[in-house]
Amino acid sequence: MRTQHQHFEVRTKGKGTYEITDELQTAIDKSGLRNGVITVFVQHTSCSLTLMENAAPAARRDVERFFDKLVPENADYEHEDEGPDDMPSHIRMVLTRTSETIPVVDGKMELGTWQGVFLFEHRRDPHRRKILVTLIGE
Amino acid sequence: MRTQHQHFEVRTKGKGTYEITDELQTAIDKSGLRNGVITVFVQHTSCSLTLMENAAPAARRDVERFFDKLVPENADYEHEDEGPDDMPSHIRMVLTRTSETIPVVDGKMELGTWQGVFLFEHRRDPHRRKILVTLIGE
Amino acid sequence: MRTQHQHFEVRTKGKGTYEITDELQTAIDKSGLRNGVITVFVQHTSCSLTLMENAAPAARRDVERFFDKLVPENADYEHEDEGPDDMPSHIRMVLTRTSETIPVVDGKMELGTWQGVFLFEHRRDPHRRKILVTLIGE
Numbered sequence: 001m002r003t004q005h006q007h008f009e010v011r012t013k014g015k016g017t018y019e020i021t022d023e024l025q026t027a028i029d030k031s032g033l034r035n036g037v038i039t040v041f042v043q044h045t046s047c048s049l050t051l052m053e054n055a056a057p058a059a060r061r062d063v064e065r066f067f068d069k070l071v072p073e074n075a076d077y078e079h080e081d082e083g084p085d086d087m088p089s090h091i092r093m094v095l096t097r098t099s100e101t102i103p104v105v106d107g108k109m110e111l112g113t114w115q116g117v118f119l120f121e122h123r124r125d126p127h128r129r130k131i132l133v134t135l136i137g138e
Numbered sequence: 139m140r141t142q143h144q145h146f147e148v149r150t151k152g153k154g155t156y157e158i159t160d161e162l163q164t165a166i167d168k169s170g171l172r173n174g175v176i177t178v179f180v181q182h183t184s185c186s187l188t189l190m191e192n193a194a195p196a197a198r199r200d201v202e203r204f205f206d207k208l209v210p211e212n213a214d215y216e217h218e219d220e221g222p223d224d225m226p227s228h229i230r231m232v233l234t235r236t237s238e239t240i241p242v243v244d245g246k247m248e249l250g251t252w253q254g255v256f257l258f259e260h261r262r263d264p265h266r267r268k269i270l271v272t273l274i275g276e
Numbered sequence: 277m278r279t280q281h282q283h284f285e286v287r288t289k290g291k292g293t294y295e296i297t298d299e300l301q302t303a304i305d306k307s308g309l310r311n312g313v314i315t316v317f318v319q320h321t322s323c324s325l326t327l328m329e330n331a332a333p334a335a336r337r338d339v340e341r342f343f344d345k346l347v348p349e350n351a352d353y354e355h356e357d358e359g360p361d362d363m364p365s366h367i368r369m370v371l372t373r374t375s376e377t378i379p380v381v382d383g384k385m386e387l388g389t390w391q392g393v394f395l396f397e398h399r400r401d402p403h404r405r406k407i408l409v410t411l412i413g414e
Contacts, residue, residue, distance in 0.1 A: 001139040001277040003312045003413045005381055036141045037177055037272050039313055039377045043388035045329045051236045052228065053183045058217035059228050066209070066229050071342070078341075079334035087338050090329055094339055098327045098391075099377045101177045101237045103272045105143055110270050112181035132386055134313050134379045136274065136412065137141045139277040174279045175315055175410050189374045191321045191366055196355035200363050201370055204347070239315045239375045241410045243281055248408050250319035253374075274412065275279045 003136045004031050010129045012121040015068075015085070017052060017060045020131065021109070021116045027133045028104055036137015038109065039101045040117065043130045046089035047121045048096040054116025067092050067122075089122035096120055104137060141274045142169050148267045150259040153206075153223070155190060155198045158269065159247070159254045165271045166242055174275010176247065177239045178255065181268045184227035185259045186234040192254025205230050205260075227260035234258055242275060279412050280307050286405045288397040291344075291361070293328060293336045296407065297385070297392045303409050304380055312413015314385065315377045316393065319406045322365035323397045324372040330392025343368050343398075365398035372396055380413060 006027045010018055020040075028038060042049050053059040077087035100117065103110040111117075119129055144165045148156055158178075166176060180187050191197045215225035238255065241248040249255075257267055282303045286294055296316075304314060318325050329335040353363035376393065379386040387393075395405055 001141065003277065005311065005379055005386075035143065037274065039379065041377070041379050041386070043386065043391065045327065045388065045391055050232045051183065052232065056217050056219070059225060062215045062217050062225050063229055063232055070208075070346075077338045079332055079338050081332070087335060090335050091339055091342050094326045094328065095233060095371060097235070097373070101179070101239055101272075101377055103143055103177065103179050103270050110143075110179070110181065112183065112268070115181065115183055130388070132379050134377075136313065139279065173281065175412065188370045189321065190370065194355050194357070197363060197366050200353045200355050201367055204367050208346075233371060235373070239317070239377055239410075241281055241315065241317050241408050248281075248317070248319065250321065250406070253319065253321055 001138050003134060006133050008131055010119050010131060012127050012129055014124050015121055016064055017118040017120050019054060019116050019118050024117055024133060025109060028107060031135045033104055033135045033137050034107050036104050037101050038104055039099060039134040041099045041132045043132060045093055046123050047119060047129050048093040048098060049100050050096050050118050050120050051115050052118050053114050055114050085124045092122045139276050141272060144271050146269050148257050148269060150265045150267055152262050153259055154202055155256040155258050157192060157254045157256050162255055162271060163247060166245060169273045171242055171273045171275050172245050174242050175239050176242055177237060177272040179237045179270045181270060183231055184261050185257060185267050186231040186236060187238050188234050188256050188258050189253050190256050191252050193252050223262045230260045277414050279410060282409050284407050286395050286407060288403050288405055290400050291397055292340055293394040293396050295330060295392045295394050300393055300409060301385060304383060307411045309380055309411045309413050310383050312380050313377050314380055315375060315410040317375045317408045319408060321369055322399050323395060323405050324369040324374060325376050326372050326394050326396050327391050328394050329390050331390050361400045368398045
């Protein structure tokens with residue numbers, strides 16, 4: 001049993017979901033991990049993680065529209081230091097996830113057929129987002 | 139320290155919460171794990187996981203009604219390939235959890251008095267849902 | 277590689293977010309863990325966990341107001357054995373998190389610059405909340 005950390009960055013171009021499944025598999029391949037878990041952690045409070053349907057882009061657009069409606073900009077927030085998408089980004093992060101732990105079996109993430117892992121960007125401007133993965137197992 | 143994976147299936151009969159606490163404890167018993175964690179992962183994008191009050195069925199019905207209202211069917215979704223409960227199921231999954239990590243102490247999950255672990259089914263039709271658990275520890 | 281559990285309590289004084297970042301770091305220091313993960317688990321169904329912006333208290337107040345509006349008291353819940361904040365507390369817990377897994381690198385949690393870990397209390401009355409942390413690594 002051993003533990004290893006790896007970092008990578010995701011460049012985002014505004015609000016939306018960005019698939020990182022391949023980057024996670026690359027981290028597993030590099031580490032040589034065969035059996036255990038990969039923990040994914042996003043080091044930010046204005047973007048988050050989610051697993052999602054990765055076959056139908058329309059499903060992802062519906063998720064994004066749902067969040068735009070549930071957590072609207074310009075809703076009389078007290079905190080808006082960085083513009084109208086600042087506070088909604090923190091709320092959307094709280095409603096989704098910061099860490100996920102995914103089983104690794106025989107060197108592969110054991111995802112369902114249509115499951116992908118996504119960075120969910122909640123800011124309008126382009127950002128470089130830091131993802132830290134921890135590989136635990138043998 | 140070692141790591142072990144186990145699978146099991148949950149047969150669901152429509153939208154609702156299905157307790158899997160006993161199945162998780164059985165997996166721990168089988169593995170012989172005494173101290174560590176059990177990671178629970180659901181290999182689907184139209185059902186999810188949550189911990190919940192397991193004593194009061196009325197509390198679970200209120201949770202289910204809340205989600206039916208927050209994420210209604212027939213809300214002009216772009217994606218509805220599999221019917222009116224298709225897109226809401228993905229959104230409800232994003233709002234809840236795909237993985238949970240629960241401490242195991244002396245061979246038992248260290249849950250609070252009223253805590254149970256539930257599969258949250260978001261589709262109307264019966265499904266067989268695959269749960270993958272990873273046991274890490276000694 | 278080894279695994280260690282530690283408990284601590286948080287005394288809450290009504291609805292709101294209570295930072296526990298320092299308590300988690302203290303647990304890591306006590307354990308001697310240098311590289312691995314800390315899993316945080318809250319043993320309750322009426323409070324939860326979230327990571328959040330820890331610099332701007334206004335941002336936390338906006339999050340709290342958002343949840344008060346999204347999950348109102350007195351909304352015709354079937355379950356209200358313990359008062360009007362009983363059922364909303366369970367729903368707010370389902371919408372946030374029960375477990376989080378955070379990477380530990382060189383003896384420190386690898387949080388982003390503005391990231392803090394918070395207990396999110398959903399009940400009006402003071403409570404003693406039990407947090408169980410599991411440290412895995414070397």
